Structure formats: structure tokens, C-alpha cells
Amino acid sequence: MPAGHGPVLVLGAPGTGRSTVTVEGAVRRIVEGADPQRLLVLAPSRELAATLRDEISRRARATISTPLVRAWQAYAFDVLRRAQAQDLLPGVTTTPVLLSGPEQDAFLAEMMRGHAAGYGSPVVWPAELDQALGTRGFRGELRELFDRMNEYRLAPDVLARWAQPLGRPEWRSAAAFRAEYQQIRALRMPNAFDPSELVDRAARVLEENPDFLAREQDRLDVVLVDDLQDATPSAHRLIGVLTRGRDAVFTANPDTTVQGFRGARPDLLRTLEDRVGTPARPVQRLQLGTSHRMPLRVNEAWQRVARAISVVPGARVQRAPEQPRAAEDHASHPAGDTYAAEDAHSVDDLHAADDAAAPGSVRAALFDSPTAQARWCADHFLRLHVLHGVPYRDMAVIVRSGSQLSALTRQLSALGVPTTTSAAETPLREEPAVIPLLHALRLLLAAQDAVAEPDGALDQEAQGAAPGRDGQPGDDPDSRPETTVEGSEADAEDVGRTSEAGVEGAGLTAETDSEGAGSDSGAEDADRERAAHRSMLTASAAVALLTSRIGGASPMEVRRIRQKLRGYELRTGGGRTSDDLLVQALADGVLLELAEVHSDSAARVADMLQAGQEALDEPGATAESVLWALWDASGVAPRWRRRALAGGAEAVRADRDLDAVVGLFEAAERFVDQVPGATARAFMDYMDHQELPMDTLAARAPAEDNVSVMTPAGSAGRQWAHVVVAGVQQGVWPNTALRGQLLGTDVLTDALDHGPEQATQLSAVDRLRQVRFDELRQFATAVSRATAGLTVTAVASQDEQPSEFVDLVAGGSRDDPGISVEELSAPEPLTLRQLTGALRRTVQQPDAAAHEREAAARLLHDFAALAEPVPGAAPEQWWGRNALSTEEALFAPDEAVRVSSSKIETIHRSPLDWFVSEAHATEVTDLRRSLGTLVHDIAEHLPDADSVELIAHLRRRWPSLGMPHGWTGEQELERAEKMLRKFAQYSREMRSEHGRELVSVEGSFEVLVRSEARDALLTGRVDRLEVDAHGRHVVVDLKTGKHQPTKKDIPEHPQLGAYQVALQAGAGRAMQEASRTEDLHEARRPERIELPEGAVSAQPGGALLVQLGGPAASPGVQLQDPLDEEHRWARDLITQAALLVAGTRFEARHTADQEAGFGIRCSVPWLCPLCAQGRQVTEK
Template identity: 30%
Template sequence: MTVGDAMGDRTAQDTTGTADTTAAREEARRNAELRRRIGSADDVRIRLDTGAAHTSGPVRHWEGLAGAVVTGDDRVDRDMPYAVLGGPGTGKTSLLLDTLLNYLRGGGDPAGVMVVTPSKEAATELRGRLTELLRDDPDYAATGTPVRSVHSWAFALLRAVTQRRGDPLPRLMTGADHDLRIRELLRGQAEDGTGRWPERIRPALPLVGFARQLRDLLLRASERGIGAARLTELGHRHGLDMWVGAGDFLREYDQVQRLSGSHSLNASDLLHRTLDELTGTPDGRAVVEAQRRRIRLVLVDDAHNLDPASGALVRAFAVPGVRTLVAGDPDQCVFHFRGADEDFLTGMAADPDHRIVLSRTHRLGASAVTAVNRLERRLPAAPTRVPLRGGESADGATVPDLEIRRAPSETAQRLVVADAVRRARALDGVPWDRIAVVVRSTGEIAGLRRALLSHGVPVKVDPTSVILAEQPLVAALLLALDALSRPLTVAEMQRLVESPIGGADPVMLRRMERAAAPAVAGSGLRAMEAVGLVVTGRADPHEAERWTSRFGPREQQVLTRIRTVTDAGRAALDSGGSVEAVLWEVWQATGLSTRLQTQALRGGTLGSQADRDLDAVMSLFDIAGDLVERTPAISLTTFLDGVRSQELPTGGRDRRGVRPDAVEILPAHAAAGREWSVVVVAGVQEDTWPAGPTVGGLFGQQELVDLADRGIDPAVPVSRSAAALAEERRLFLLAVSRATRRTVVTAVSSAGDEAAVPSRFLDEINGDTVADTEEEPLPHPTEATVDALPRVLAVEPLVAELRDAVCDPRRPGHERRAAADNLARLAAAGVYGAAPVTWWGTAEPSSTGPAVAHRHGDATPTVRISPTLLENLGAGATGPTGTDAACDLRSFLDRLRSVPTTEPMKVGTMIHAVAEGFAVGLTLGEAQETVTTVVPWLVDGPEWTAAPLTASCLEAVERLHDWLAGRAGTGRTVEVEKKLEHVIGRTPPDADGTSLPVVLAGRTDRLETAADGATTVIDFKTGKHAKTKEEAAVSPQLSAYQLLMSLEPGRQADGAMLVYPRVPTASVKTLQQGRLSDADLAEFREVALAAAARVAGPAFTATDGCDGTEYACLCPACRAGEQVV
């Protein structure tokens, strides 16, 4: 054809008619508009219409290319996927949901939809939103859900392949189970000396940290399709012996799995195994073809968090002819440490004609939008990124702001968090389940949880943040199961008694120990050991009855609870029941199920804790059921060891149809893809957020990733600081962009030796850095520095503040009256602690009389004192007595309690017995034989300490024998262990004129009496340190013995003596107290009577003599007892 012919043809076409030309141009204009990039030029507009009767919630109207994609316009290209990009709250997930709804309401088959999310939590969230939108649609019906995580899709496909082939079905193992198997195999290699590990590394094989790093390397290798042989080859090629050892370990691990017949796969292995089956086997290709024929719509949410294998699985079904939408935001990719890679998303978005960019947020307010944009500007450049634009509420008002709170201490920060949560609930009416507290790491959760619960906030903790065996109720159930196969230790029995199963508190535990202690004395058992034998049925019935004879009704109730549980478990075990059946019988016997269900349904703080306990028990049953299904004959001990060996948190199966009404505390990574009304981002510190760069560790995990993904030789130094900082900044961006109403960011700012520095990210979002040079003023977060102990908007702090005002005499009268009026109103409303009758220190004493007992049934009570008591009180001493600081309260309490028998006390009793034996004819050889036999039974420490103690005691006995032999033949009468007791007078009258008789009673070690009745008192001291001569001369104990001797008929005191056989000297060390005159004895008598009045009570002088003892918490003079009034 010539040029002229062509021109002629063109002219002919142009003259065919004006109508056709106009129609063609209009069609071309519409198609051109459809192909334009939407978003950055403000062309995406979403209108909300609440008038649709068949939907739940508002209907969104999308315009431009987004509208065409959502409605499935025939002009939309079905041979290429479309990428939907946008920042936080721009509507990416909503666009996918609307696309799915339009497809289903247009008659699309639900079985032809494939909705993919990167995690099961995201799938649950999206599935819930879809169910909410479709619940009132009478035309919708489906046999299954189209929304699944990528691993769920992979598992379903692999299961279909294995079913088609007739192979055993695969299982997906948890991270904790995978970690346990690796540690068990490493432990075996360490014991057998196998494996190709370098010799310098072998001592580390059994360590948990070594197993964790090895598991991380194997996961990174699996995500990139690197098997055992390839990993070993890379190790040899690059001279990395740890890769060689890891490759050999992976080979042995795979062999063990095959030999055991296990078909369990971890998440990374699952994806690669599925891809291998789908592309490399006839059955796999058949499954792919069948799925492709059925699939008509593929939707991928949060695609930035998919790893390369997940992306490959999606691509296998996103083929020409299938509508495909991939949504995500590269700036929110925070799972690089798990293998996530935004390359899949950015690759899908490479073509501008197939890219939708949403830039207007419908979640964040103006300050939060500014903060997000400032953070994004510091991230690595991205060609598809556009600034986030703010949204407005329906009435035109901007969405609430972003707040920054700097606290002076960790305690103050926790109070700030509690106050923010309480105010959101009380003032703004935000439901508990629409509030979240986000932290950087799981280690910060426990402290915040306690602070929130103490202020009446129900709390839900992310289940993947807590190790199952560390849950209190699970730990108690495991102890109850332990009791079926072995005796529990004392510590374990105490925990079981105080657990929800036993139901005792610390006071009840001590009462049980005190009640059992006298009955088990001499049996070689401790009180809790005996209780453990009783409740587990291992004690002789007669012994069990004797040991518990002093138990009251409440103590018996605790025993009955535990015994009922162990009896039920033992019956199930003896009948041949499986581990799951035994666990069920134990759980039923606790009787906790109904109580916890009731508490959970009531809500509140107790309800949230009951929810947590029930979830933990259900997870324990899941593990038991899975183990029994895999290994029906598994023993109880193996099950218990397996549960306790799981040292990684594991999320259980979520069976709840509704979200618990509680505030969720979760790490920042767990907040990905989620949204709340109010979010508190806590603990934004420079040392934790941003955290330091993660190095490759012992195994060089990062070097393997760089080699596999970017071809970087491991020998080439690579700086990871910038990449790590960018990852932390993305994580912080994600955390501060989760709230629809308000975000509160808290940090600790303090100086001193342990200075706390707020994160640099706070300055970045506040625009306080040099890089922030906006042309026009932008909204800033509101910032405040809080007090040392900020107020919390809760009832308990309010009552405490009002009580402080009422009781403070320095306050003005009108303030105290106002506080009293408010307390009266609160008390009338039934608020606990508001009524003065409930305040400590305001109730009248239960008794105003002396705290003494009646003597021998007499009507008048008697004050009994002893020489040792007077020594402890320092009565009559003019200088230091060598005892602890005198304390009346301590002396009074010591007389009321049973003193624990210590090793020095037992040694002292033995030497006193030997001294008594020497007085009645015991020979030195017999005494030495006794010491050699008895001492090994007296030691409380390791067995090797018996030998040096025996040698020391033998020397003491020999010194004592020689000293006593030197005093023989003096003509004095010797008496040993002589009891002396006399009424020495009455106490000085108190304010009421009351005076009580005082009895001084004691037992002397040895008395030596001359013919004229002059008696010397000898007191043996078995300590290794002696008093000084001056202290002995004024010793109240020796003075008390001389006073008692002066009251004995026919005797008079002739001095007293302290004898120290264990002090390492050539001969026995002795200290003398001279004979006291009648005036000295009379003066000491008055001192003793005054001391008796001091210890009789009911009031005791507060001194710091209790400081450092277990009584310190009862005394206001000690730091630990400052709260006592």
C-alpha cells in the first residue's frame, strides 16, 4: 500500500459519520481517566453513605481507578495485578473489603476468592470485619471462609496434595515445639560428642542461647530455600565453620524427623515444602490447576509483611484472568527479622498504570499525621511514597491529637499510663477493649499490667508474650500432676498450697506449718514435707492423722482441696487414662471452671484475670490433646517435661467469638494491622527504642541473609546501623499511628547515676530537630512533664488524697472540711476506705490490759521474765552488753513464737549435755565418741562441713573436760541444770494504778556451793566469740542469776562466771562477775521490775532494734514499718 492509499483510507474513515467519532473519543477519554494514577493528585475521594439497609455500618463510595477496581469494571485490566499503596488509616483494607463485598453481592462464588494476610491475627481481624458486614445479608452463604493467613493457605494446599497422593497428613508445629526439638538434639550431640561443631563451641551446645541463635539461622535459611547440603557448601566456600556445623545439624534434624515418622513442619518449612510440591510434583500441579480454575479474585492485605516464599505462593494464583489486588505500605514493614521483604509489594507496584496510591488518612488527627510524615522523611527514599494527608470527622472537627508525657521515674510513668487509660474510659466513654497499651518489648508488660490492675483497669495480655508454663494457674496444675508421680519438694508444696488449687494465703501457709511442726518433730521431716505426703496419699494413715491433728477447719479445707485433686488424678492414671484424660480429671476436681467462667462474664479486673487463666488452661489442653493424638502412649512425666521445656511464648487457639472487654497490653510488633480508639505508647527510651543494631551473632545470620538476598560476600564488612535505625523508626511509626481518637506517648526523663533519656524519636515527631524546616507551621503534639507521683483518675487515689487532707493539721480548715464532706459522700455510696471506721490507727485497741498470761490459774496475771530476756533488754547494764540493740517489742514477740532450731543452737545443746554428763561421771572418751557420732546429724549445710565442725567440737569438749577436772576436789557441792524461780516484786503502777507480780525464772548450767552456802553461778556459752571483761562485769544475765541465788533459802550469791569452751584458746576462757552487795541486788531488782513492765505491754516503745529482722515490718521506727500507725 502506498502512502496515498493510506491517506485515502484515513479520509474515508473520517467521513463515516460524526456520531461514531464522538462515541470513540468519549470512550478514549474515559479509559485514559481510568488509567491515571490516583491519590497523589488528590483524585481519590471516599464518601460514606449510611443509608444502605442490607449492610452493617457505612457504605464507602470510591471514585476513579479505585472505584473501577472495587466494582470490578470490565475495563479494568485482569491480566495484571493492581497494587494499593497508602499510609496508616488511608483505607487499604477497606478497599479490599469493598472489592470482596461487591464481588460477592454481584453473584460471585465465595469459593472463588482467595484473601491472604501475613498472620493468623490479621486474618482473624479481617475475618471479623467481613462477618460484621455480611451478617445481615440474606443472599450470602458459604461453606468456608475466604480469609486466611498465608500459612493457612499453604497448609490447605499441601494437605490437598498429600490427600491426593495418599500420604500422611502434615502438621504445623509451634515455634516453642520447634525450639524444644532443636534443644533436645543439641543436648544429644553434646552428650555423644557428635556433630561437626568446632571444639571451641562444644561447651555451648546445651545452652538455650545457642539453640535460639541456631534456630534463627535455620529459619532464615529455610525462608530462602537453603537446605542442609547448600548451607554446608556455603560454609565451606566462605570459610565459616558455624555454617558447616549448622548444615550438618540440619541434615541430622531432617533425618531424625523422617525416622520418627513425624510430618511436622515449622512455618518456613511449610511454605517451601508447599511450593516444591505445587511446582515439582504431578499431584501438586494438578492441585494448582484445580485451584486456578476456581479462583477469580485474589486479595492480599499487609503485603509488605510477606516473605519471598509467601510472595511466590501468591504469584502462583495471581495469574492473567484473575483479578488481583495487593495492598500494603512499605513504610510499615517491621518484620524483617522474620524474613519479611517489601520487594514483593514494590514489585507489584512498579507499573504506574496498575498502582493506586491512597494518601488521605481517615484514622489520624492533624498532629499524628504530621508526626508520621516527619518520621517517613527520615526513612530511606521510596519512589511511590506521598505525604499523608489528614482527615476530618463528620462534623468537620479534626480528629484528637497526639500527646507526649515525660515522667521523672518508671513508677511515675506507669501512673501516667494508668491515668491516661482511666481518663479515656471515664471522661471519653471509650470501651476498655478499644484502648491499648503498646510497648517495645515483652519485658515491659508485667510492670504495666500490675499498675493497671491496681487501679481497677481490666487487662488482656497478648498470649504470644507469655510462656505457658509460667502462667500461675497452669503452673499449679503442673504441680498437681507432678504430685501423682513423685513427692513434691517443700518449695513446690508451698506453691501448691498458695495456688488457686489450695486457696491458702501466706498467713494460712504459716499457720499450717506451725500446726504441723510439733507433730513431725523428731521424724526428720519438715512440716511441708509431711503435708505433701498427706495430700498425695503417701503417708501412713495413722501418721497422717497425727501430723494434721492440730489443724483447724480452714487448714483442713486446704488439705481437702488438694487431696481431692490428687485423688482424682491418681484414679484416672491408675485406670489407664491418657495424659489428656488425667489432666481433665484434675481440672474438674479443682472446681475452678465455674468460678472462673462466672468471673470472666462479670468483667472488670477480676474478669480479665479469669479470662487469662481460662485461655492458659485451654492452651494446656490443646498441647495435651495434640501430644496424645501424635503419641497416644505418652507418659505423664514426658508431658510435664515437654510443657516446662517450652521456653518460647506460644499463642493458643482463639475460640472466643467476642473480644474481651479489657485493655490490651502488647508489644509493638503485635500491633501491626490493628486499630484502637486510644493508644498509649509507653517506655519510649533511647536505649530501648531505638534498640541497637542486631548483629549476626554467633552464626552470622545477617551475613547469610545478605548473601542469599543481595549476593554480598560474608567477608565484606557491612554497616547495619542505618538499616536497624530505619527498622526501629518504622516500628515507632506503626505504634503512633494505631489510634482513631488519641495517642499518648510516654517516656522517663531523669538524671543521676541511672539517668533515663527519652528516645530521639520524640524530638523527631515534635519537630525539634534541625531537619524540621517546614515552610508553614504544622500541628505539634501536646507535651507535658508530669509530677513525681502524678494523680490517677481512680477511686483509690482519690480516697487516699481526701484522707490525707482530712488528717493533715497543716491544711486550712475549709480544705479539711471539704475533704471530710467528700469522704462522707463516698462512704454513703459504699466506696471502700472512705469511712473512718475502716482506717488503720483509728479503731480502738481490742485490749487495753497487759499482754501477759495468768499464772497457774490465778485470777491475777503474772509477768514472767528470765535472765536471758534481761540480757537482751540490756537491763541494768551500764555499758554495751554485746547483744543486739534493746527492743521491747522484739523481746515480747520472741516469747510468743517458736524459735527455729539452727545449727549453732543444736551444737550448744550438745555441749551443754556433755557438760552435764561430766558432772555425773561421763568420761572424756565417751564424750568424744558422742560428739563424733552426733555432729554429722546437726549440720544444716553440705556434708563436707561436718568434718571441721566435729574437730572444733572435739577441741571444745577437751578444753571443758580439763577445766572441770581442775575444779574438782575443792569441797564444793556441784549442781547442774538447776531451775530457779522467785517472785521478785511487782511492776511499777501504770496510769490506772495497776501493778502486776513479776516472776524471775531461769535454769543455771552449773552451781558450785561452799559449806557456808556461798554459791557461784557458772553459765556455759558455746559461741566462738566472748564478751569483754567489762561487759561480763555488768552482764544483766549474771546479775539476774545472783539475784535468784540470794533468794534461795540457806544460800547467798558468791559471784557468777561465763565459760567459753569453743573460743580457740589454750585453755577455757572464763569471765567473772564479782559478788553483788545487798545494795547492788536491790538496785538490780528495781531495774528488773521496770524491764518487766516494759515487756508486759500493751504499749511498747518503738525503737530501731527490730531493723534488719523479720519484725521490722511491724515497727514504725524501722524503715520497713513506716506505714504502721
């Protein structure tokens, strides 16, 4: 278009070339010799601006140094920066800065905490909001209300006046809060601007300074604005004042708005003439009518969605664009990309072609679970890549919410699909790679406080507890991070993040005391620091650091470290617990060497804490210097770098970890630069108060050849060959929850648009309709991103139902046959690992055809012979073909087999379960922290006490359990008290009602039981040994679990029967005698007794279980009647058990209730050959 064309609005459906108009408009002028500095290209987001900038540079074949393309927030910031330099911003004496979304949230949180403590002007909120005050969700609603006030230039006093007529009493409170917020911010940081205020303030500067506006307009020959439908009211004002009557080109499509949750107003396109047109130069409207992106069937699907969206008057888009050629001839992939068709053909004989890879295909698929949906997506992408040669970078998944994005990214990565996401989904302080660094810094600062004030009280957070949170990021886009200052100009971007004043506004001031200064007062101070360090480093904090992303220790490794430390302690005559030893070992590291603990994880954490302490002691220590010392001492950077470069699922994790650490150092550097003199503690407070994800300009790992996973906002302005729109569930997409209901933001917007009287007449149905249109626009954007194949997926189950949007894509009517909605299953993803497993199964399959087994064996041989062999392909790596580690029996042939009375039932149920338990290969359980163990211990030491004394003792020892504070801990304490009351009741009734006398607690026995097949050595430990009125011994076993045997099981209960066999051998007399002659706490091996073959040595009085853990108010007593000489079933159980475990093989057995084959109730399904997951691949 020639110079002087005036404002032009270009409308068009997706793929008709709207962005191409923007790019070509800039390229033509540059190629024809125009000065790039006289061009301005604006876009809604930094991501889209970067895409346009790269494309313009590529097409113009020139390096452009000037920031040609900017997001309109970045342009607004540049306007304010230049206006301040010309003294056009009254009261702003320094370079403007942006108070980012997370920083504004922290500022609001600090104000609310101050109000709660009685500071500042009193703001009385309605009583119904009491529970919401102080939560992240409430602050989010408040920020949204402030955003709308900024957008419409609404003063707090006007909001207060509207409170009564519109029935919103909370507006009066919000107005007072807003006024105080503006006053405090103006005093503390007059040069800072809210994200939503930035653009409007730039427009106001241009409006109020005609000379400045004229100079700005004169320096620009043309302004090109892409995706104007995503502009907010303030962006429309800025663009309007800048381009009114000037040469400008706007492109838009109101049907594909994705920034609605940030205030975008596509309906304002109808009044574009009022803002940018003049009588001499009215707005020209052009329509693009040919689809160059979407194939025919994708175009038809998009049209079905678009027809459900209301039309914006004056901005009607041709919703049925023409096709340049038939869908069958449409290229499957973007122009310029070449795919290995011959490679795809070479593997087509192994796998059937995927219908979704056909040019122009559209599918709608339902699955029975989210897992099946993710597995299908993984298989779909892998087949496109392996069988059809499509690069991963030409595939994308679009989901509605951030929570869906995170879950699907994890699942795809685990299934072997490389993925990339663009935006942060969690606050920086909650990134797994950042948590241990901040945790270590918090511990060091707490130790420093203990040195400075040894007698002072420390709050819970300073003692190593992770800071609490009000909630998690929501699924709605409103909870996502705001795109703040955007653009390409370094000074605009870097300065626009925070400021010294901005940090102070969040309750953080620059501390310039001597906290960071090192101490040179000698060895006493050093010892004191180490002692304080240990006092702050609790056992739970130590375990958290060891098992963190940086520590890298498994629970088993932590257990081995504890055992090594405890063994050393016992050998040297000490008595400290493993908790105390673990804390000391990590605090100074010397104990690790003395105890010969060879653990990289423990050494790494100890080195980190030592290096961090040294850095913190340096004069002028800052957060950046201490964090760098911690990170450098960890030594994980080279390993993470290798993983990131290796590819695969681990590379995705390593990429994210490295990006998170880089983001942390960027935040620390920015903080140090903008708050000179601030200490590491100030930065720690600053991070603890951030609860929103923060945008970062730190360089991230390049996406390379990865599948893009994003929300609709991230997909704007981009395209891929194959797109899956996943998780289209009812209640998720569309998300029809009305926005801003808590504080009435939607009502305020209606009042601002239509007047207060009209706003009261709008119903919830009217507002719901607008929300649904906004959801449809995002969905329309998502389905229009595909240039070759589109698939829409959802879950259909009892818990989840597919959205109506799936039916929109599928269509189906007399005039539009549409497509059918398929119900699909989840195949095994097409990975080398899966293929290797399938080939191995074929080789071992007895009924497989000979040629199939031979072909599978050949392929496995080829896989194993590669320069980089495929893991698991070589038979030498097959676990089932390895020789046994040992053929030696557990017991010598002439040795009696030790059989524990408490394990006899386990042996008979499944010898394999017994063996795994004896080998300590079951899940690690810290018995010292077990509630049942504590109850048993108290019952042992206070066997005759009443309930008052028992509970008092329990409360004294309760902290040793390390139970969590709050409801869970209180429930467990109440349960323990209930068990001890029942124990006290049993002890009382045992004497008064049953006439028995307690003669021993925790007595042990060893009884030799002879047998022709194999002798058994019966062992056991008895909770209580009592004597009845007839002088017979009775064994009592205390049970603290919630489950108990049935009444019919008691007569032949294996454990009780074994106890009675021991009593028949005379173990009762031996335990009673031992209790009189031995110290209660002295552990001695009991004297071995042999069970006579004929007459028994003593007649037992029975054995019983006392159930303390059940729901009943009284103890449940289950008595097994005394055994006489004729009842040999218990003796036979003992000798048979010895025979079952005496050899070198241990049977796996399933009872009827274990649902054999699935391992649902099997205790060792990963090892059990009767369970599917425990079966060897080489088993027939």
C-alpha cells in the same frame, strides 16, 4: 476497579486507608453478587486476618461460611492439604501437619541430648560453642538459621561449602546437623512441616504442578493481600506464583514493618514487578495521600520517625499525607463511638482536665523510675475513663519487649486498670495455674513407678522436683512464639498443630503398656501405693501444692496446719516431724480429720491427689482423664469464674488462670487424639520438654472493656483513640544487638541476597544500620496507632536513660518546633480506693477547712449508702475507730512479769517489738531448718568433741535442713563447718589457756527479782556454763550470726548482764546440780530462785559471747567482766523491762539509726505508729 485490572500495588502512610482498600475491595465484589469462594484475602498474621474477616462480614452485612480471609501460612497449609489429596506430595501419605515452634524446639533438644549420649551421626561443633550447646538460646539460633535455609531453599551441602570462604566453621556442623534432622524427620514424620518450610513448600507445589496451579488460579477471580511489607521471601514466592499477571491488589507501607524478626523483607517490594507483573499486565502503583486516622500532631510525630528510615526504591510512601481537616477539628475518638460528655463535665470541677485527653495531643514524658512510669500510665487511663468517658477498649500501651509487657500488665492490673494481652508470653507449663496440676500429675506418676519398681532408683525430677529450664524467654521478639498455622478453617488449624509422628520426633513414643490399668490385687497393693505416694510427696512438694494458685494457702496457714498435726502427734504419743505428718495428711487425707485440721487448702490438695490416683488406676487412663480428675477435685472453677466476672485486678488474674487451664486441656486433648494409646507419662514428658510458649486456638476470655497491652507486632492493623508507647529506653528501643550472631545467620542472609563475595565486604556497621531501620519501623508502627492522643514515656535515672527515639517524637528544629519533653511525677491513680482514702484523710485533717471536711464527709456517706457500698467508706469499717480487742493485761497485778534474758534489749529498744514477737506475729521462721539452730544443737550434744567429729556429725544431719543443691547449699555447708571448727577451737582453748571447766549445757533458770514498782521473773537458757579456776560460774552464749556488738557495748550488754544477775542469785549452782541429776534430753522446769536484796548468793566469774558466724578464722570472744554488788545497772534493766511490758499498752520507739518516720530499719513498720505505713488513717 474493573475485572482484568491486573496486579496493583497500593502504597500509603498509616491511616490513609490501605486496609480499607482491602476490605472495600472484598465487600464491593460480595455486594455486587460475586461468589465469596472466588475471593481470597491474605494477611501476615492470624490476628490481622481475623480483624479483616470481621470487618468484611460487618460491612457486607452477610454471613460468609467460606474462609474468605487467611493468613498466608494458613493458605499455604490449605494448598498442601489439597495437593496431598491429589497425590502431589511424594512421600506424604497422610494429611499434612505442622511441627509447631515449641515442638520443633523439643525435637532439636532431643537430637542434641542423643548426640551428647553418643547416638546418631557425630556432629562436632567448634570448641567455643561448647558452653552454648544444649541451651534454649542455642536452639533458637539454630532454628533461625534453619528458617533462613528454608526461606532461600538452601541445601545443607551448600551451607557446608560456604563455611570456609566466609569464615564460619560452625556452618559445617550446622549443615551436618540439618541433614540428619531432615533424614530423621522424613523417616518419623514425613507428613510434618517446619513453620518456615510450610509456605515455601506450597509455592514449590504450585511451581512444579502447572495443572494444579492453573486450577487454583481459575477458581479465584481476585487476590487481595494486606500489609505485604511483612511478607517473608517464601511468602513473596507463594504470592508471586499465584498472582503473576492476574487480578490482585497488594497494600503495603515499608515504613511500618513489624515482622522483621520473623524474616519479613520490606525491601523485596522493589522487585514486586519481577514476580507478579507481565509485559501485558505490569504492576500499577497507586499512592494514598490523605491521613484519615492520625491527627495533625500525631502525624507530624510519625513523620519525624519515618524520615529516619531508609526509602525502599519502587515503594516510596508519601510521608507527609494531607489532613482532611485541622487537628483542632479532628474527632477525639473513632467514629460511631459516643462518650458521656455530660458525665465528664460533672466531675471536671473536682479534677483539672488532663492535657493528654485533648484532641490530637502528643506528649513525651520522663519518669525517675519504672514504678513511677507505670503509676502515671494507670492514672492517665483512669482519668481518660472517669473524667472524659473514654472506654478502656479505646486505649492501648505498646512496649518493645515481652518482659516489659508482662511487668507493665501486672503493675496496671494492681493499680486498678483492666488490661488484656493477646499472645502467650510464657510456656504453658510455667503458667501459675498449670504448675500445680502438672506437679500433682508428676507426683502420681512417680508413685506409680515406685509401686512398679520399689527397689529402683528414681531420678530427681520424678521425685517431685520441677523440671529445670535453660533460660527465660528473651526480650527480643525472636524469642517470642511463632505464629504457626493461621486462618479460619477448622480442619486446617486443628490438624496443623502436631502429630503422632511429631510427638515421637520430640523423643516421645506412644506407650501402650498397662501403666494406666488399675490393680485388683487387694488391700496390700493399695497400701503399697499409698506408701509409694508418701515417699514421692516430699515436704517441699507438699508446701508447693498448698501454696500454689490452686492450693491457695498462705505461709501462716501452712504453719497452722503443721502445728495442728504436730499437736495431734504429741497427744497420741508419736514423735514424727511436722514434715512427715504434712506429707501423710495430704497423701491420704485421713490424718486431716483425726487432727481436726480445718483447712480448705489442705483438704483440696488431698482430694486432688486421691482423685488423680483413682483416675490413673483406671484402665486406659490418659493425660486428659487424669488432669480432668485433678482439676474437677480441686473445685476452684466456680470461684475463679466468679472472680473473672467480677471485674478489677482479680478478674484479670482469674481470666488468665482459666485461659491457661483451658490451654492445658486443649494440649492434652490434642496429644491424646494424635498419639492414640499414649499414657499420661508420655504427655508429662512432652510438656517437660516444651520450653517455648505455644499458640493455642482455645477460646480465651473476651477482652470486653480493657486496655490493650502489646508489642508492636500485636498492634499491626489496629488503632486506638489514646496510645501510650512506654519504656522507650536506650538499649531496649532500639535493641541494636545484631541478630543471629552466634551462628552467623545475618552473614548467611547477606550471602544469599548478594553472593558470598559481597557478604564478606559488609561490615558490622552496615548490618547495625539495617537493625536500626527495623527497630525504627516497629517504632513508627507504634506511634501511628493513635487516632486522638499519643504519649511516649521513658525512665531517666542513674541506671536507665531514655532512647534517642523519644527525641525523634519530640522533634525540635528551626522548621519544626516539635514538642517539649516533660519530666513528670507519678500521681495517685484515680481509683475509688484512692479517692476514699483521700476523703478519709480530709475528714481527719485538723487544719482542713470546715467546708472541705464537711464535703468529704458527705461524699463518704454517699459512698457508704450505695447499693454496693464502697469498701472503707463507712466509719464502722475504719480500723482506727474499732474498740480494743481486750483491755486485759498480759500479767495479773500480783504476778511477777516474766522477762527473758535474751529479750531485755528488745524491750528497752521498743516494747512494741517485744509484744509483736511474743504474740508470734513476726515473719514465720522454721527454726528446725535454721543453720544456726543446727550448729547450736550439735554443740549441745557434742560439747567437747574435736572438729573432725563435729563436722562428721554435721554432714550426717545436713540433709535434714533441706538446703538447695548446688552453689548455695555448698556455701552454707562450708559456713557451718567453719563455725564448728571455731567452736572446737574455743572448747580447746577454754580448757588449755583459760583453765575453765564445762559443767552444764543448755541449762535453764528462773530468778525472781524484787522491785517496789513491779517484780520481775528473769528467765533464760544458757548455751554453756563453765567454772573458772576460782570456782566462779561463767555463762557462755554462742552466736552464729554475722553481726556482733561493738567493744564499747560489752561492759553493759543487757543479755550478759542479766546472765550475771542470775548467777548472783545462785542459778549457776542450780544449773550445775541439775545437769548431774537430770537426763540431758529431759526438759524440766527449773526451780525458782530469788535474788537477795543485800549480799549476793554467789560471785559470778563474768559472761561472754563466743562469735562463730563472723568472717574471722578464729572464734571472737567478747567477755563482760564480773559484776559485783555495787554494780546494779543490770538489776535495774531487768526491773525496768518488767515495768515496760506489765501494762496494756506497749510503746513504739525508734532509735536514731532507724530513720524514724520511714520504717527503714524498723522491725514492724506495718504496725508501728512512728512509721508512715503503720500510722492509722484516723490519727491526727
